[in-house]
Amino acid sequence: MDEKLSKKLRILADAAKYDASCSSSGAPKRKADVDGLGSTVGTGICHAYTPDGRCVSLLKILLTNYCLFDCAYCVNRRSSNVKRAKFSVDEVVTLTIEFYKRNYIEGLFLSSGIIRSPDYTMEQMILVAKKLRRDHGFRGYIHLKTIPEASPWLIEEAGLWADRLSINLELPTEQSLERLAPEKDGASIETAMAQMFERIEEAREERRHFSPAGQTTQMIVGADETTDADVLRTSAKLYGHYAMKRVYYSAFSPIPDSSAILPLKSPPLMRESRLYQADWLLRYYGFDVDEIAASGERGMLDLDIDPKLAWALKNRHRFPVDVNRAEREMLLRVPGLGARAVDKIVVARKHTTLRLEDVARLTSGLKRAKPFLITADHHPKARLDQLNLRERLIEKPEQLSLFA
Amino acid sequence: MNLRRITLKNGADLDGFRKAVRWLIAEELAPQHVVFAIDDAPGLFGDEQAGDAAPVSLPKGVARLIEQVVCHHDPERYALLYQLVWRVLNGERDLLEVASDPLVHRIDLTARSVRRDLHKMHAFVRFRRLKGDNLERFAAWFEPEHFILEAAASFFIDRFRSMDWAILTPIGSMRWDRAMLIFGPPASREDAPGEDSFEEGWRGYYESVFNPARVNPTAMRAEMPKKYWRNLPETAAIPGLIQTAAQRVERMIEQEATMPAKRTPERALEAMWDQEPKSLKELNAIIAKAGPLVPGATQAVFGEGPAHAEIVFVGEQPGDQEDLQGRPFVGPAGKLLSKAMREAGIEREQAYLTNAVKHFKFEQRGHRRIHSKPTAGEVKHYRPWLMKELELVRPKLVVALGATAVLALSGKATPITRSRGRARFGAYEGYITVHPSYLLRLPDEATKREAYEAFLNDLRRIHDLAQADLDTGELPLAAE
Ligand code: SF4
Numbered sequence: 001m002d003e004k005l006s007k008k009l010r011i012l013a014d015a016a017k018y019d020a021s022c023s024s025s026g027a028p029k030r031k032a033d034v035d036g037l038g039s040t041v042g043t044g045i046c047h048a049y050t051p052d053g054r055c056v057s058l059l060k061i062l063l064t065n066y067c068l069f070d071c072a073y074c075v076n077r078r079s080s081n082v083k084r085a086k087f088s089v090d091e092v093v094t095l096t097i098e099f100y101k102r103n104y105i106e107g108l109f110l111s112s113g114i115i116r117s118p119d120y121t122m123e124q125m126i127l128v129a130k131k132l133r134r135d136h137g138f139r140g141y142i143h144l145k146t147i148p149e150a151s152p153w154l155i156e157e158a159g160l161w162a163d164r165l166s167i168n169l170e171l172p173t174e175q176s177l178e179r180l181a182p183e184k185d186g187a188s189i190e191t192a193m194a195q196m197f198e199r200i201e202e203a204r205e206e207r208r209h210f211s212p213a214g215q216t217t218q219m220i221v222g223a224d225e226t227t228d229a230d231v232l233r234t235s236a237k238l239y240g241h242y243a244m245k246r247v248y249y250s251a252f253s254p255i256p257d258s259s260a261i262l263p264l265k266s267p268p269l270m271r272e273s274r275l276y277q278a279d280w281l282l283r284y285y286g287f288d289v290d291e292i293a294a295s296g297e298r299g300m301l302d303l304d305i306d307p308k309l310a311w312a313l314k315n316r317h318r319f320p321v322d323v324n325r326a327e328r329e330m331l332l333r334v335p336g337l338g339a340r341a342v343d344k345i346v347v348a349r350k351h352t353t354l355r356l357e358d359v360a361r362l363t364s365g366l367k368r369a370k371p372f373l374i375t376a377d378h379h380p381k382a383r384l385d386q387l388n389l390r391e392r393l394i395e396k397p398e399q400l401s402l403f404a
Numbered sequence: 405m406n407l408r409r410i411t412l413k414n415g416a417d418l419d420g421f422r423k424a425v426r427w428l429i430a431e432e433l434a435p436q437h438v439v440f441a442i443d444d445a446p447g448l449f450g451d452e453q454a455g456d457a458a459p460v461s462l463p464k465g466v467a468r469l470i471e472q473v474v475c476h477h478d479p480e481r482y483a484l485l486y487q488l489v490w491r492v493l494n495g496e497r498d499l500l501e502v503a504s505d506p507l508v509h510r511i512d513l514t515a516r517s518v519r520r521d522l523h524k525m526h527a528f529v530r531f532r533r534l535k536g537d538n539l540e541r542f543a544a545w546f547e548p549e550h551f552i553l554e555a556a557a558s559f560f561i562d563r564f565r566s567m568d569w570a571i572l573t574p575i576g577s578m579r580w581d582r583a584m585l586i587f588g589p590p591a592s593r594e595d596a597p598g599e600d601s602f603e604e605g606w607r608g609y610y611e612s613v614f615n616p617a618r619v620n621p622t623a624m625r626a627e628m629p630k631k632y633w634r635n636l637p638e639t640a641a642i643p644g645l646i647q648t649a650a651q652r653v654e655r656m657i658e659q660e661a662t663m664p665a666k667r668t669p670e671r672a673l674e675a676m677w678d679q680e681p682k683s684l685k686e687l688n689a690i691i692a693k694a695g696p697l698v699p700g701a702t703q704a705v706f707g708e709g710p711a712h713a714e715i716v717f718v719g720e721q722p723g724d725q726e727d728l729q730g731r732p733f734v735g736p737a738g739k740l741l742s743k744a745m746r747e748a749g750i751e752r753e754q755a756y757l758t759n760a761v762k763h764f765k766f767e768q769r770g771h772r773r774i775h776s777k778p779t780a781g782e783v784k785h786y787r788p789w790l791m792k793e794l795e796l797v798r799p800k801l802v803v804a805l806g807a808t809a810v811l812a813l814s815g816k817a818t819p820i821t822r823s824r825g826r827a828r829f830g831a832y833e834g835y836i837t838v839h840p841s842y843l844l845r846l847p848d849e850a851t852k853r854e855a856y857e858a859f860l861n862d863l864r865r866i867h868d869l870a871q872a873d874l875d876t877g878e879l880p881l882a883a884e
Contacts, residue, residue, distance in 0.1 A: 001605040009605055013612035031562040039563040045527045046627065048638055050614040051645045053623025060613060068669070068676050078669070098602050099609075101532045101542065101567060116672075117679035137566075151680065152788035157694055202781035210781070253617040254656040264657050267617050344503040351502050358504035 003100070011085040015065035015076050016111055018255070019168065019218060021248040024057045024106035024141040026213030027163040036137025038100060038107070040163065044141070045106050058109035058143060059099050063087055063124055064402065067113030071181040072262055073170065073223045073256040076113045082257055086115070092128045093136070100140055107141030108132070109164075118149035126154065129161035141213075148184070148192040155195055159203070159210040164245075165196050168218040173232040176224040180261070190241075193217070197242040214245035221275060222268040223252040227299030232278055232289045239283065249275040274301040281308060284339050285332045304394045310334035312372055313390050320384060322374040323354050334372050335393075336365025368393055408433055411441045412482060415575065416475040416551040421482055425459035425489055435490050440482035465500045466492055472515040475522075475551045484511055503718030521549045525556045528632050531569060532600035542569040545596035545635060551575060557585055565610035572596050603637040610638040616649035617656075684711060684796055687789065696763035696786050698778075702727045707793055714870045716756045716799040717741070718790070720808040720839060724773050732757045737841035741805075744840070744856070748863035749872040750870075756797050759788045760812030783812050794832060801870045802832045806839030824862070826869070835869065 024044030031039045046055035064086035075082055087095075096108045110128055112121050126146055132138040144162040146155055158165055167189055171177045174186045188200040196215045203210030217238060219231060234248040251267035259265055278301060281287040285308070296302045297312035302310040312319060312335045321330050323345055331342045341363040348354065348362075356378045360366045371380045371389060383389070410428070412420040428438060462470075466488065473481050488511055492499050502508055531542035542564075548556075553576045560571065561580055570579040572591035579586050586834050624642075633639040681687040688706045696704070705722035709732060717733075724734035733741055742752050760783055766773040791811055794802060804810045804827070813829040820838055827834040838859060846852045 001602050006605045006608050010608045010612045013609050017613045017615055032565040035566045037566055039559075041526075041559075045523070047527050048610060048636065049624040049628040050610060051621050051624050051642055051649070052615050052618035053620040053627070054615075054618070055615075055627070056610065056613060061607070068672055095605075099606065101564070102533075102600060102606070103529050103544070103564075104606050105875050114676065117676045119679040140563075151792075153690070153694070153792075156785050156788060160697075164459075199781065199784060202779075202784060206779045206781045208779075208781060251618075253615060254653060256656055257659075258656070266653070266657075269618060303470065316780055347501045348504050351498060352504065354504060361506070361509040 001061070005091060005095070008085040008087060008091070009061070010063060011083050012061045012063075012087060015082070015113075016060045016062045016109070018075065018250065018253065019060065019109075019111060019145075020054075021166055021168065021216045021218045021246070022060050022109045022143065023055070023246075024143070026245055027141055028212050030139045032139050033137050036139055037097065038138050038140030040106075040139065040141055047104055047106065055107045058141060059096055059105045059107070060109040061087070061092070061095075061111075063089075063092065063110060063112035063121070063128070064115055065113050066115050068116075069114050069181070069183040071170070071184065072259040073180055073220055073252060073255075075257070077259070078221065079259075080257050089124060089127050089131065093131050096128075096132060096140075097136055101136075105140075107138075107143070109145075111145035112147075114147065114149075118147045119151050119154060122147045122150035122154040122158065126158050129158070133161050139185050143213075146192060146196065146363040148189045152192075152195055155192060156199065159196065159199055162211050164213040164216065165211045166216045166218075167196075169234070169238070170218065170220050171224060172219050172226045172231045173224070176226065180224065185295055193238070193242045194218070215242065216246045216247040216248065217244055218250055220250050220252050221272055223262055227291035228275060228296065228301045229289065229299035231275060231378075232282065232292060235279060236282055236289050248277060249279070254385045270303050271301070274303060274307060278307045283333070286329055287311070287333075305390065306335070308333070309368055309393060316384055319372040320374045320380050321372060323359060324349050324374075324376065330372070334369055336368030336370075337363055338365070341365075405815060408438045409441055410438060410482070411443045414442055414444050416554065418471060418474045418699065421470070421474055421485065422437070423457075423798075424482075425475060425486065428486065429460050429489070429493065429797055430442070430457040436489045438483070438486060440486070442479060443458075460489070460493070462489065462492060463497065463500070467498070469511060469515050471555075472518045473511060475518045475555055476514050477487055477550050478514060481514060491525070501552070504607075510773070510817075518550050518552065518555075522552050522556055524632065525552060526559050528628075528636060529560070529571060530600075530635065530637060531564075532597040532603075534597055539568065542567060543596045544569070544571050545591070545593045546571055546573050547631075547635060548573055548575065549631075553578060553587070561585060568857060570596075580842045588710075607638050607641055611641045611645060614645050616652040619649040621646055662797040669688055681792065681796075684793065687792055687796060691762055691789055696765075697782055698765045700766060701763035703730050704762045705730055705759065706734050707756055708732050709756030709758075709797075711797065712799075713754060713756035713797055714800045715750065715803060715866065716758065716794060716801070717803045718813060719757070719759045720841075721759050721761035721775075721778055721843075722764045723775055724764065724766070726759075727773075732759055736844055737839065740843060741840040744860055744863055748867050749864060750835065750867050756799065758790070760790060760809050762789065778808060780811060780817065783808055784815075787812050787815070791830075800833065801866065802829050802834045803866055804834060804836045806842065808838070810836055825879060833869070835862070835866050837866075 025042065027040040029040060029042060031356040044057055046057050049055060065082065066084050066086060067076045067078055070079055071079045092110065099105045110125050112125055114121050129142050132142065142162045143164040143166065144158050146158060146165045146167045148167050169189060171180055177184055177186050190321060193215065196211065199210050200214055218233065238244045238247055249272050251269050251272040252265055253267040266276060278292045281292055282289065291311060292307055293299055295307050295314055301307050308361060312333065321334050325332065328346055331337060331345060332339060344362045345354065353376045356375045359375055363369065371383050410424045412424065471483055473485055477483060487507055488499065499505065500508060503512065522698055525546060525548050529544045529546050531544045534541040534543060553573060566582060568581055570577060572595050574590050577588040577591045579588065681690060684707065691706065692704045705726045719733065721734060723735045723737065726732055743791045745752050765776050765778055767776050802813060804813050807820050810823065813834065820836060823836050827836045827838060843852060843855050846855055
């Protein structure tokens, strides 16, 4: 690989790394043609992990980090002094193919700074995807970032080649967007999300290809004053209105040459991980935003304990729950019991009466679950009402892996 | 009773185990009377013994689990599986549903470890290109934890079908030559190439996507255990990345935000927002470049008429004739429309005629190309262009000919029978009537005549509406 290309790759990978929404999941299963390359598997594959514990799945790069926009939180904003580079369409195609052939990656995640115009930039990105698919019979994963300011027909075309499209909302409120991303506007972002949502649904019904792995988005946490409750409210809306596959949360992280109007401190990683947990409660555990918000204080989640435990501690009157009898909905609300464990419990108890050691085989969160559970041989009795229960259940702070 | 000794081959001996199970079940030997041994030179348990035993029918889940668990390196795997089989066949058919059962739990952990190893093999094999070779050939050295070589093969074939590759491991090797998979003997690291020209670039990439402000080696090691590191070229970068992380973050935090060079490239910014096509010609060039959504059409068929016509007629999609000539409404339906327009006093040359979908979609039947109706998704695909077209023409009145046009203009499916007449399409005054091709399809002359009259009436009203000053709300009297 020639040195110039290597250098560009470093710059344009560095510039793309703040985007967390890069899993390779959700594409329909595909195999390579006789003379083609690439396949997709349902959940995606992480080909490596960097020392920040994050998964390397797709070749995540920008087409260019030159940008006409001036988003304060972004390392690529036009007023930043970072090194700039630009790939040609063919360079990105070559890198993708050669990396893929060596089994480094699942496919491509392509984003870009805005050069010339949103339309021009979007066209270049589409061209990369088109070339991969058409000229190289590439069947691997392609995730394209959509530029909401681009003309709507370009979104139409992008969906034909990509497995996933996404627009990062980045800031959860319109005010923050206005203040920190002057060239962007919430309305056009939502219009584009709505257009993608409609087209994704229709294509699924008509069995055509349009971004079959759906759309995702990302919000930055900690760059503005938005509370967790408001972040989650925005997420709930995005899931509800546009059937987002996922909302990613990205702790605002110091960037080289950062803007003076933003906090310059370590990224709030624990907050980010609590938001992910709360997000799961919204999607798979039947909680609503208000319940989750009430589990913390003044709209912020409890950083010491997970939000489900926080909720249970504030709603002790709804416990203990009998594993052998309770409804699935209520089992899902027991701290320490994941959805998988609950499903296993519900099936197993048709055949047997569960004791504490049985439950221990089904979940790794028994310590947290115990005060809230009744089994054939266990009842928490007064322990549930102990005032120091919260303190006893705090796990020593450990950095969590988010994408396990 | 004596213990019965069953000897199976080294590795994942699925066949041997299946045969043994058949025979053991036929002999009604309970697990406590059986020991499983593993030997490189099998044959102690011959085919002849199992030959006549009837196949054993197991629930699907159990069969699948067996396939996975035999790959594990645990010498107890066969004994565990046989216990499971025995219990399933002796009154506990749904045993797998009891995930809390100690045996089920243990077997599940075993299977999970195999699945994880497989997944890691899919992830961590690194191909290197063979040197001094004109043909493009690749080889990789990998050290799996379990006996998963065969189980991993289909993944690599499905993905790298057009490539010539080999995967070498201490437990065996496999080679795909674009047509056939061949298994071979165990190999050693030296048999695979020691480097690849893309590895440095890959390592550079790996280093660059790492965010030092989030350093968390524990999380990394949980997913990428150290035992895999020696075969992953990128891991050479890890110690350095971890060591310098804190320092890099400090530097970023300490460094005062530099005064941004005042970069307000006004001309570029202005030009950036000026991206929209400014004429029909520019718009049409964009449509032409995009190509047909459904392959087959000869060319895109654009709208036609004066750039600022008062009336825009929107049809469904070009037909056979339109596709060949590259002009809208030139086929039979178009001719009928022209005739009706003339009779209603609308000059065709003064109106702008276009279609919701710009490419002909058809089914080939012998030599004929039979029109096939665009789906809702297809109509929507073309919709942004249609909207732009209207924006450029800025007509007084937009006429939807048929249901597809209504869908394209309003974004919603509405039956014509109920909505025929005046309408509103976003910013535009509209009118809904039938598509002229509908008139051609009617079976008998009487209905045809009647329908034509009604169509003509619609066109007359359209003519009047276009004449009236719609903005002041001065409308010609007509029954709504
Ligand atoms: S548009 Fe904003 S967020 Fe995107 S690259 Fe440019 S400055 Fe960064």
